[in-house]
Amino acid sequence: MKFLLSLPLFALLSFSPNAKAQTAPVAAAQSAGLATAQFKTSAVCDMCKARIEKSLAYEKGVQSAVLDVPTKVLTVQYKADKTTPAALRTAVQKTGYDADELTADARAYNRLPDCCKKTNAVH
Numbered sequence: 001m002k003f004l005l006s007l008p009l010f011a012l013l014s015f016s017p018n019a020k021a022q023t024a025p026v027a028a029a030q031s032a033g034l035a036t037a038q039f040k041t042s043a044v045c046d047m048c049k050a051r052i053e054k055s056l057a058y059e060k061g062v063q064s065a066v067l068d069v070p071t072k073v074l075t076v077q078y079k080a081d082k083t084t085p086a087a088l089r090t091a092v093q094k095t096g097y098d099a100d101e102l103t104a105d106a107r108a109y110n111r112l113p114d115c116c117k118k119t120n121a122v123h
């Protein structure tokens with residue numbers, strides 16, 4: 001009987017440190033306020049990739065920006081209290097590329113090298 005009574009206590013003692021270890025990283029991610037957004041762009045090559053990633057890296061609140069050339073999808077990790085997906089889309093437009101349904105800023109687009117214009121297929 002004594003053994004049976006001590007079991008739940010033992011279970012509590014041994015499981016609570018584990019529970020803490022599991023929730024800690026989640027809590028840390030939440031307090032940092034990191035969010036992820038993905039945009040379909042009009043990038044066609046590695047030069048576009050470098051241009052967009054560099055441009056987004058200078059945007060306020062951006063943690064990381066990675067463009068996948070074959071799918072043209074830009075994945076941005078950002079601090080949710082510093083910027084918004086709308087602001088990030090605008091940054092992509094100002095770099096000369098489409099972002100989802102938004103069309104590239106015309107002046108920025110015209111400054112792109114010919115090989116980076118969206119009339120070109122992905123290469």
Ligand SMILES: [Cu+2]
Binds near residue numbers: 043116
């Ligand atoms: Cu390009």
